[in-house]
Amino acid sequence: MRFALLSLFVSAVVCFTVPTNQPAGVYMVTYNADGTETHSLLSLTETNVTVPAATARSVSPSAKFGASKRQIGGGTNAIFCGGYELNHGDTDAAYNALGQQCGGGASVLGGRDFYSIAGCTVAYFCNYRGTADTCFQYEWVNVIQNAITPTCGSYWAGWDQFNSQARQNQYGYENLCGAGNNYCGRGTNGR
Secondary structure, three states: OHHHHHHHHHHHOEEEOOOOOOEOEEEEEEEOOOOOEEEEEEEEOOOOOEOOOOOOOOOOOOOOEEEEEEEEOOEEEEEEEEEEEOOHHHHHHHHHHHHHHHOOOEEEOOOOEEEEEEOOEEEEEEEOOOOOEEEOHHHHHHHHHHHHHHHHOOOEEEEEEEEOOOOEEEEEEEEOOOOOOOEEEEOHHHO
16 A cells, blocks of 8 residues: 555656757746646757767776755755766766856746757756745856765766755756656646
């Protein structure tokens, strides 16, 4: 019985999946009432590369998995590592494109997400609140330099979930060229 309830809950979790052959660029994801997602192009990146179809990715035997928590600014950060290294050029391009989109502060409405893709890397900002939140380039740089890289390693997949009364969001980057990749997991119907 417990397993059946757990299976039901897991199937209700909404995440976004980058469509196959999506052109490189920055996108916003919205979730419809039935849980389907809509990807809207915000800007193309300089390197106009299309995302290849999913292929298996290998994980090093010494891969860095795990999580760590820390208190920051009245909230809790939980940093998670994917356990695999990312392509350096793709990661730099996706990282820079998301940073440019966020800039000095880009409003992201409740339950919506931003992501950028370049080659086989996706970088993203997830807003888990029902109200607007803001992504900032300086915050994204800080997350990579002071949270994900020290915990997971330079150019290793990772994400940082922040929880406070005022904000609930996640920044991260992961491999895009593997089967079954879902990003920004949340409860039912994108909330």
